[in-house]
Amino acid sequence: MFRLTQAQNARETSLMMTTDRSRYGALLLLVSMLMLLCLNQVLNLNLFHAINGLSPKVPQWLQLAITDLGHGSTLGTIVLICLLRRPELMPRVLTASLLSMILVPLLKQYFDAPRPAAALDFLYIVGETRLHHSFPSGHSTSAFLFAGTLLMVMRDKKSKWALLMGADMVALSRILVGAHWPVDVLAGALLGLSCAYVASYIPLVRMSPKRWGVMAGVLLITLLACQYKETSSQMAWQIIGLRWGLLLLASILVIRQYLQARQPLAPRKLARA
Template sequence: MTGYGFQFLLLALFVVHVLTLNDATNLSLFQSINAMGARLPAWLVSAITDLGNGTTLGVIVLCYLVKRPELTLRVVVAAILSLLMVPLIKDYFAAPRPAAILEYLNIIGETRHTNSFPSGHTATDFLFAVTIFLVSKCNKVKLGLIAVAAIVGASRIMVGAHWPADVVMGAIVGALCAYGALLLAPLVKLTDTLRLRSYLVLLVVILLCELDKGYDADAFWQVIMLRWIWFSVCAGLIWQFWKRTHRAAKLEG
C-alpha cells in the first residue's frame, strides 16, 4: 500500500499541469522563474540542474543503493521505464523549446530548440525521489526529496531549457515510472557477491556513459568537479563494502 501521500502528490502535479496548459500562464511562469536564474550565479544554477543529468544522478543513486540494496531492481526497472517513455513522448509532441520561440530569455549552457516536452531531467529526478518516497516512513524525508526534485525541475526553467508545462509533465512521468516499478519489481535481498557485482557493473556503465559524452566546452568547472566528486564517493563506498565483505569472509573461513 502506498498510502495517500503518493495520490496527493500525483493529484497536485496534475492540477499544476492543467494550469500550465494555459499559454499565458505557462509563459508568465517561465518568465518569472527564468528571470530568477539570471540573478543567481550561473555555475550554481548549472550545478543544480546537473543533479537531473543521467550520469550525475545515476552515480548519486548508486551511492544510495550501497546502503539500500533491496531497492536495486526497483530503481533499474524505473529507469528503464523512463528511458522508454520520455523519448517516445518527446518525439510524439516534438514541442519547441523556449529558445525557439522567445527572443529574450536567460540561457545557461547548451541552447536547444526541439523536443521540449516533457523535461527528461525532471523525470529522472522525480523517478528517484518518488521511488524512495514510496518506501520511506519519514515525512521529512519525503518532503525533502520532493522539494529537491522540484528545485531541480525549476532549474530547467532557469537555464532556459524548458517551459513549466514540460517540467510538471516530467515530474508526472517520473512519478508514474517509480510507481510502475513498485508494481513490477519487488524488494529483493541480494547476496554480498551479487551486490558487489551489481555495483561494479552499474558504476562501469555510468562511467562509460559519462566518458562517451566527451568534453563539454560549455560546462562550468565547478559542475565537472562536483560530478567527479560523486564518482569518487561512490567508488569509495563500493570499496568499503568490498573490504567489509572480504573481512567477514576471512573471519568465517
C-alpha cells in the same frame, strides 16, 4: 548460545522496509492538476517569464550544478550511492528507469515541441542552447523518479520533504536556465512519479553481499564510461568537479562494499547470563 552475523542483521533490517502509497496518489493528483493548468498558453508563458527572469540573480555555476543533478549520469551516481545502503531497491530502480528511458524519448519525438529559445525573442539562457524536443523534461522525469521511489519506502517526514524540495529545485532550474517551459517540467514530474509508482509493485529482493558487490561494480564501471564520454573541455569546471567528485565517492563506497563482502564475518557471541 545464538550467533548472529552482521550480514544476517543487515538482511533482517531490509525486511523491515515497507511500501507506503497512502499519500502518493494525492501527490500525483496535485502534479496532474498543475500540469493541466499550465496547458493554458498564457499562464505557461507568464510563469516561464517570472521564473526565467530570476536567472540573473542566481550564480550561473549554481544553476548549472542544480540542473545537472537531473542529468542521467550524475543522478545515476547518486542513485548508486543510495543503493549501496538499500540494495533491495535495485529491481524497482531498474524498472522505473527502463520505463522512463522508453517513454521520454517517445514523447519528445511525438510532440516535438519547440523549446523557449526557439519560440521567444528574449530570454535568459545558461549553458547549452537547445531548440527542439521540449516536452517533457527529461531532467525533471529523472529527479522525480528518484524522489518518488524513495518517498514510498522512507518513514522520516523531514527526509521526504528534502527529497521533494531537491526534485523541485531540479525542475525549476530547467526553467531558470531557459531549457524548458513550466508545462514541460510538470509533465516530467508526473511521468517520473508515475514510473516510480508502477515500479513500487516490484517486490523487494534480498541479495547476498557478494552478488551486490559485483552488480555495484558493473554499475560503477558503466557510469565511469558514460561520464568519460560526456566530459568535454567546454563544460563548466564546477560541473566536472561535481560529477567526478560523486563518482570518486561512489568508487570508494563500492570498493569498501566489495572488500567487506569478501571478508569472513566473525560471529558475535551473546553475553551469558
